[in-house]
Amino acid sequence: MAPAAGAESSQGVSFCAVYFTDRQLKLLAFLHARIEADGKAPTLKEIGEHFGFSRVTALQHLRALEKKGTVRRVKHQWRSIELDWKPAPEKRDVKLPITGRLLSGGRLDYGQRGTDFDPSDLIPTERHGHVVRVVGDQLAADGFHDGALLVIEPRSTPRVGELVLAALQDGRAVIRRWEAGAIEGALVPVTGAVAPDRSDRIPARRARILGVVKAQVVRYGSG
Secondary structure (H helix, E strand, C coil), X not given: CCCCCCCECCCCECCCCCCCCHHHHHHHHHHHHHHHHHCCCCCHHHHHHHHCCCHHHHHHHHHHHXXXXXXXCCCCCCCCCEECCCCCCCCCCCCEEEEEEECHHHXXXXXXXXXXXXHHHHCCHHHCCEEEECCCXXXXXXXXXXXXXXXXXXXXCCCCCCEEEEEECCXXXXXXXXXXXXXXXXXXXXXXXXXXXXXXXXXXXXXXXXXXXXXEECCCCCC
């Protein structure tokens, strides 16, 4: 799913995101490939034949993409589909060697381990991930400091224990840990520790999950 960020509101941080289903991403990829290869857009019939649905269904999918701002059409004009969308870039082959371990007590176990760290693994490009920058120290207690970059996978169904970016009913955006429940899930503090009165446990019905926090990138120094 692919997102687009919004702006800050007077009530707090608002986050307006546009997400795509897997079917929509496949349709966008098909349209892009056909326009690149043929120099023109496919017809509704050709779209339907490729995906195995009717022209009416193809038109419904295109209208949904129009509302999300990625497709433009001229009504009643042949092959008039235009795209404002590009496929996610392929992962770059940039790897760094893992050369040691910093152990408790300050002991450094240093030496080539024969394994590599691939930074691109942190970026869910196949799911059209995006980045949110932390501004200010309002999240410092949870370990997210001013200037940190949070890599977000736009997934609204988190797994137990995952950190999520969520929008609350009062307009605030928060980072919380997802907790399963017998009836419904809930958002709990990042540390997982809940107050005795459960006042800091936010039921899922009071929040909208904007995505899963996959990684935090912090840069030290100005170089």
